[in-house]
Amino acid sequence: MAIATNFWIWIAALLTLAIYSFLYKDNPFYKFAEYLLVGISIGYGISVYWHNTIITKVYNPLVYDKNFLVLIPLLLGLLMFSRFFKNVSYLSRIPIAFVVGAGTGLSVPSSFEFLFKQVYATMPLKLDFGSLIIVVGVISTLVYFFFSLEHKGFVGRVSRVGITFIMVAFGAAFGYTIMARVSLFIGRIQFLLSDWLGIIK
Amino acid sequence: MKNKIFFFIFIILSFIITFPQNETSKDEPVVRVDSTIVKEFQIKDVSNDDGSKLEISCQKVLEGNNSLFKLYRKELNDTVFKNVKTFQSFPVKIVDEGLSYQKKYQYYLAVSDSLGNESEKCLIGDFSPKADLFKTDKTILLLMIIIYTMVIIYLVESVRKGKDLFVRKISGLDTLDEAVGRATEMGRPVLYVPGSSSMSDIATIASLNILGPVAKKIAEYETKLIVPNRDPIVMTVAKEVVKESYSEAGRPDVYNDNDIFFLTDSQFGYAAAVSGIMTREKPATNLLLGMFWAESLIMAEAGNTTGAIQIAGTDAVTQLPFFITSCDYTIIGEELYAASAYLSREPLLLGTLKAQDYFKGFIIFIITFYFVILLISWITGGNLVFLNKILEILRFIFKS
Structure with a gap:
């Protein structure tokens, strides 16, 4: 057994334990770790935004490349600060409208493309049991998400089949993700027992 | 309506104008x-x-x-x-x-x-490589989008003219009143988490659409609403939405700007902070609606331990199982998009929801039609050439 002598391993181990202490109940150690994580992430985020956005995408193109087109997004960004002044705060709606409009507009063709791919994948080349399951699953699931009809009678029965398919898929996804989370947990325990306490190698 | 038609004609003409440019690049x-x-x-x-x-x-x-x-x-x-x-x-x-x-x-x-x-x-x-303004292999996709948009415009106009469009009950949304009422009775706040994504995510937009009617109800009950955010733009939009809803409810005086705040853009930092709020503020109702990733279970489980009523909804397929296991009601996938129309009954949202249903009906028809043709082709041993041609055409349309 060789307990770690590295200061940072001790810090990482104690913070890990502080976070896990939430499993018992909310306590000052968890609060400290939580505030530390939130504070550090904001500070780190600001420095990342400063270097990756302000310097790389605004200052350098403007000063060195003389690309004055960046003034447009810069102005839109600056308009967000108008929220600090009550009489002109409505100006902040312009960049918001731009972001929401562009985001929605960009997602329309990609959503359609995704939908087309799914429909194409549902069209089997040959008739077999697997393709039959896929077709029944897709149609019944689509019926479940049909909002114009009440889930009664035939539609109700088909939508029941649909929700069964959905739950089977969720069950598989749940099991898969839990396995991944357990492996993350094992990684943390290994860190505590091996890197920190040196109990296992 | 006239302006909209002109707008679409303009878009179609723009694409036609860009076509020759694309053709010349082909002949490079x-x-x-x-x-x-x-x-x-x-x-x-x-x-x-x-x-x-x-x-x-x-x-x-x-x-x-x-x-x-x-x-x-x-x-x-x-x-x-x-x-x-x-x-x-x-x-x-x-x-x-x-x-x-x-x-x-x-x-x-x-x-x-x-x-x-x-x-x-x-x-x-x-x-040097040539950049194409128009992807010719996406023409069918463009046509579908144009047809779909026209159907939406037609339905929206129909609703505006007074046509009543039926929307079935969505379990989970019917309990919203009960959930907000419970928070009022207990004298505890309602926590609304608009997901961890940015404004470019459809789930976030849907979530903020739901936030409007929810905030209106909360304002009517004079209950405290807490909205922690991971994205500064989402926070700004959420503030606007809540402020407007409080005004619509006739209670702008109850609105508190500090209750809608930015936490951090770190995924797990955000999850830890939301879990902390759930434990310390002890909200009676937690609404987790929007886009979530691995942090979904951390938040939902923390909310579950506090005994709050939890209504969650996302279109992230991998996160839905966690919400189903740890929340009282779960809004699954597209129900999240339908929720805002269901709650607000706004013509624009209702028309869009109906158009989605028609499109789903169209897809069901296409898949069934394809399957029937495939079945006939299989029974006849694949000897009928025209059936194979139909199958090929259908596959070609959706391959783009």
């Missing part, structure tokens, strides 16, 4: 070289791309199996060639990516022996 000459080491060494533009790819192909002339071939590339103004790919088998077809349509490129092929000595070289260039 292919640079081709024959040498003692390879023949048909050629550079071709990759069509339907953003001008970042070139296709380089060649066939072997030199005999002998031990030779290695190295493809080098440089920008026209550069002095040094960089290795793009090393290969041995022919004929070869390489797609060189990450290029710029504003630059010209030169390529050369070198033959190298087993010791790495390069002997004969074959130079080819100058060529």
